[in-house]
Amino acid sequence: MVAKGQWLRGDFLGVDIPADIDALMLGGVDFLNRAMSAAGTLEDGNAIAGIAGCEPCLGGSTGQKVILELEFARPPKTMDRRIFVKFSRDFSDPIRDAAKTQLEAEVKLGLLSNSPDFPIAVPRCYFADYHLASGTGIIINQCVGFGRDGIEPLYEKCLDYTIPQVLAHYQAIIKALAQLAGAQKSEKLAAAEALFPYRPESQSFAAPIRYTEAQLQRRLEKLADFAKAYPQFLPAKFTQPACIELLRNSLPHILSQEKTIKTQLSQPGDYIALMHWNANIDNAWFWSDSAGQLRCGLMDWGGVSQMNIGLALWGALSAAESELWEQDLDNLLAMFIDEYRRAGGPLLTHTRLKQDLVGSALVMGLSWLMDAPALILREIPNLATVKDRCDPRFSRCESARTQLQMLINFLNLWQIFIGEVS
Numbered sequence: 397m398v399a400k401g402q403w404l405r406g407d408f409l410g411v412d413i414p415a416d417i418d419a420l421m422l423g424g425v426d427f428l429n430r431a432m433s434a435a436g437t438l439e440d441g442n443a444i445a446g447i448a449g450c451e452p453c454l455g456g457s458t459g460q461k462v463i464l465e466l467e468f469a470r471p472p473k474t475m476d477r478r479i480f481v482k483f484s485r486d487f488s489d490p491i492r493d494a495a496k497t498q499l500e501a502e503v504k505l506g507l508l509s510n511s512p513d514f515p516i517a518v519p520r521c522y523f524a525d526y527h528l529a530s531g532t533g534i535i536i537n538q539c540v541g542f543g544r545d546g547i548e549p550l551y552e553k554c555l556d557y558t559i560p561q562v563l564a565h566y567q568a569i570i571k572a573l574a575q576l577a578g579a580q581k582s583e584k585l586a587a588a589e590a591l592f593p594y595r596p597e598s599q600s601f602a603a604p605i606r607y608t609e610a611q612l613q614r615r616l617e618k619l620a621d622f623a624k625a626y627p628q629f630l631p632a633k634f635t636q637p638a639c640i641e642l643l644r645n646s647l648p649h650i651l652s653q654e655k656t657i658k659t660q661l662s663q664p665g666d667y668i669a670l671m672h673w674n675a676n677i678d679n680a681w682f683w684s685d686s687a688g689q690l691r692c693g694l695m696d697w698g699g700v701s702q703m704n705i706g707l708a709l710w711g712a713l714s715a716a717e718s719e720l721w722e723q724d725l726d727n728l729l730a731m732f733i734d735e736y737r738r739a740g741g742p743l744l745t746h747t748r749l750k751q752d753l754v755g756s757a758l759v760m761g762l763s764w765l766m767d768a769p770a771l772i773l774r775e776i777p778n779l780a781t782v783k784d785r786c787d788p789r790f791s792r793c794e795s796a797r798t799q800l801q802m803l804i805n806f807l808n809l810w811q812i813f814i815g816e817v818s
Contacts, residue, residue, distance in 0.1 A: 398415055398485070398527075398530045398532050399415075399487070400415065400416055400418065400419075400487045401415065401416065401418050401419045401422070402414075402415045402419065402532075403415065403419060403423075404527040404530060404532050405527065406525025406526055406527055406533070407525070407526060407527060407528050408503065408504075408507060408524070408525050408526060409431075409434045409435060409507075409523075409524075409525045410434070410525075411430060411431050411434045411523075411525055412427075413431075413525050413526075413527065413532070413533070413534050414427065414483075414534065415483070415485050415487075415532050416460055416483055416485055416486075416487060417450075417452070417460050417462050417481075417483070420462075420481065420534075421447070421450065424447060425443075425444045425445065425446060425447065428444045428447075428466070428523075428536075429443050429444050431522075431523040431525075431536070432444070432522050432523050432536075434523070435507075435510070435521070435522060435523045435524070436510070437475070437510070437520075437521070437522045437523065438475075438522075439472060439473060439474060439475055441470075442468055442469055442470055442472060442475075443468070443469045444466050444467070444468060444469075445467045445468055445469045446466070446467035447464055447465070447466060447467070448465040448466065448467050449463075449464065449465030450462055450463075450464055450465075451463040451464075451465075453480075457492065457495060458484065458486070458492055458495040458496065458498050458499065458698070459482055459483040459484050459485055459486050459492065459493075459495075459496065459499060460482075460483045460485065460486050461480070461481065461482050461483070462480075462481050463478055463479070463480055463481070463539055464478070464479050464481060465477060465478055466478070466479060475522070476520075476538050476539060478539040478541075479522060479536055479537065479538065479539055480519065480536070480537045480538070480539040480540075481534065481535070481536050481537075482499065482502070482534070482535050482537070483499075483533070483534050484496040484497070484498070484499035484500075484526070484531055484532055484533040484534070485531075485532055496531035496532065496533075497531045498698040498699065499526060499531075499533040499534075499535065499698070500526050500528070500531070500533065501592075501697065501698060501699060501700045501701060502524070502535055502696075502697045502698055502700070503524040503525060503526040503533050503535055504524075504526075504591040504592065504700075505518070505591075505697040505700045506518075506521035506524035506535050506537065506697075507521065507524055507591075508585065508587055508588060508591055509521050511585060511587065513579065513584045513585060514579075514585065515575045515576055515578075515579040515584070515585075515739065516572045516575050516576050516693070516694065517572070517691070517692070517693030517694070518693055518694055518695060518697070519537040519538040519539075519540055519693070519695050520537065520538035521535065521536070521537055521538075522536045522537065522538070523535070523536040524536065537695075540681045540693070540695065542681060546683045546684070547681055547682070547683050548681070548682040548683065550678070550681070551565075551677045551678060551680075552678055552794070553676050553677065553678040553715045553794065553797075553798055554715045554794075554797045554798045554800075554801040554802075555791060555797070556677065556715075556716055556717045556720070557717060557786065559677070561690070562716075562717070562720065563720060563724055564690045565677060565680075565682055565690065565692070566677070566712075566713065566716060566720065566724075566728065567690075567728065567731060568680075568682060568690050568691055568692035569675050569677070569680055569692055569694070569712055570709075570712070570728050570731050570732050570735070571731065571732075571735050572675075572680075572692055572693075572694055573671060573672060573675055573694075573708065573709070573712060573732065574731075574732045574733075574734075574735035574736040574738075574739060574741075575735060575739045576669075576670060576671070576672070576739075577669035577670060577671055577705060577736055577739070577741055578669075578735065578736045578737070578738065578739025578740045578741035579739055579740060580669055580670035580702075581666075581669055581736075581740060581741040581742065582739065582740025582741065583740075584740060585670070588670050592670055592700070592701050592702050593702070594664060594668055594701075594702040595701075595702075596662040596664070598701065599661065599662055599703060599704065599707070600673070600699070600703075600707065600760065601658055601661060601707065601756060601759045601760055602658070602662070603763075604654070605651070605654060605759060605762045605763050606763045607762065607763070607766065609647060609648060609651055612647055612651075612762060612766060613644060613647065615766040615767065616640060616643055616644050616647070616766075618769050618770065619634075619640065619766075619769055620637065620640040621769075622769035622772075622773075623635045623640065625780070626779055626780065628782075628783060628784045628785075629772075629784065629785055629790075629800060630804065631718060631804065631808075634804070634807060639811075642811075642814065643807070643810060643811075643814075646810075646813075646814045650758060650762070650810075650813065651762075654759060657755040657758065657759055658755075658759060660751070660752065660755065661704045661706070661707060661752055661755055661756060661759075662704065666741070666742040666743075666744060667704055667705050667706065667744065667748065667749070667752060668702055668703065668704060668705070669702060669703075669705055669736075669741065670700070670701070670702050671700070671701075671702075671703050671705060671707075671708035672694050672697060672699075672700055672708065672711075672712070673698075673699035673700065673701070673703065673707075673708060673711050674696070674698070674699060674711045674712075675694055675708070675711060675712040676711070676712060676714070676715045677715070677716075678715075679694060679695055679696045680692045680693065680694050680695070681693050681695070704752055704756065705732075705736075705744070705749065705752065706749055706750075706751070706752025706753035706754075706755065706756050707752065707753075707756040707760075709728075709729070709732065709749075709753050710753050710756040710757045710760070713725075713728070713805075714757070714802050714805055714806075715798060715801055715802060715805075716801075716805070717801075718801075718804055718805065718808060721805055721808055721809075722808070725750075726746070726750075729746055729749050729750055729753070730746060732744075732749070733745075733746060733749065753809075754809045754812055754813050755813075757805070757806050757809040757810075758806075758809065758810060758813060760806075761802075761803075761806035761809075761810070765799070765802055765803045765806050768799040768800060768802070768803040769803075771795065771796070771799050772796045772799060772800060775793050775795055775796040776789060776790060776793060776796050785797060785800060785801075
């Protein structure tokens with residue numbers, strides 16, 4: 397059993413790595429110089445001379461995190477003085493520590509991203525390694541400077557109505573995803589296949605929908621009650637009894653199609669590629685290039701793998717505003733198809749890609765979003781007095797606002813599915 401303060405030999409670069417912040421600080425500059433030398437990211441002739449600051453970062457669902465302020469023997473040319481360090485372990489919190497295996501994929505992506513052929517912007521990885529047997533790992537990245545040096549502020553999830561030119565931001569995300577997927581399919585990223593072999597059984601939709609039909613019907617009844625009591629939070633159509641009845645009547649057919657949907661989603665081939673599972677707007681940073689074109693980088697790569705492209709696009713768009721889904725989805729899918737092909741991937745069809753996106757939303761939503769009304773009622777006291785989802789009492793609660801927006805998008809796609817099979 398790994399304990400606080402322990403060191404273990406990483407399986408990828410063969411460097412002894414600290415299990416937590418305390419061990420890191422004891423190892424200090426000796427560890428940082430040794431680690432970055434092994435990764436090939438320390439500038440020739442330079443060295444880390446000291447650690448001027450250590451700022452713990454709270455939040456996130458896994459591992460300890462800290463920002464370090466470094467001192468160098470001489471002014472660095474390409475390295476950052478501020479670095480972000482993320483551990484897989486959090487020995488003070490058993491729940492967070494239980495998610496330790498999620499860092500393995502981030503470590504692999506970090507190492508892959510140092511390839512000269514890596515096609516998109518990610519935080520520069522200075523070092524990453526992972527001890528597979530214990531789930532103990534560390535990744536040391538560039539610290540993205542939100543709000544300075546031309547980089548836009550960090551945008552929070554499900555607050556898209558506060559973002560100027562929001563469509564352009566999603567276009568930048570879609571292009572980046574397509575460029576990565578296309579590069580992997582074209583074999584420009586030679587190491588990707590070995591690092592991320594396709595495993596259909598590990599797809600996030602692989603487990604059965606976790607509720608029975610009767611349990612889901614009861615949740616639809618609760619949704620109807622929520623819509624009647626709090627119509628200010630839902631599009632008008634979902635407050636109409638006829639709409640909820642349509643969902644109720646279609647549920648048995650959707651459940652009967654679960655195996656068929658999942659078989660299509662997991663089928664190896666053109667629609668499986670290396671993708672970011674959760675490329676929401678809060679996992680990106682944005683800047684404009686010299687031509688004024690909005691660009692983005694992607695971060696927080698937990699769950700990265702070869703996966704169904706439609707599933708990844710649902711992950712990227714699931715927190716977007718309903719208007720973007722209604723007005724821009726087809727154009728965004730067409731953009732992905734064009735960029736994927738341009739980057740070296742095969743030609744996809746719009747119909748199949750949209751089918752996969754809708755199918756992913758259905759099987760994931762039925763498992764994870766049907767309890768949204770109950771969660772919102774738990775999180776927000778006196779909900780009847782809250783004017784709408786833009787009210788600060790609601791918008792400041794991340795869990796409530798994300799559950800609501802993702803629920804609305806899921807219900808909209810449910811209606812699309814009904815229309816396609818009716």
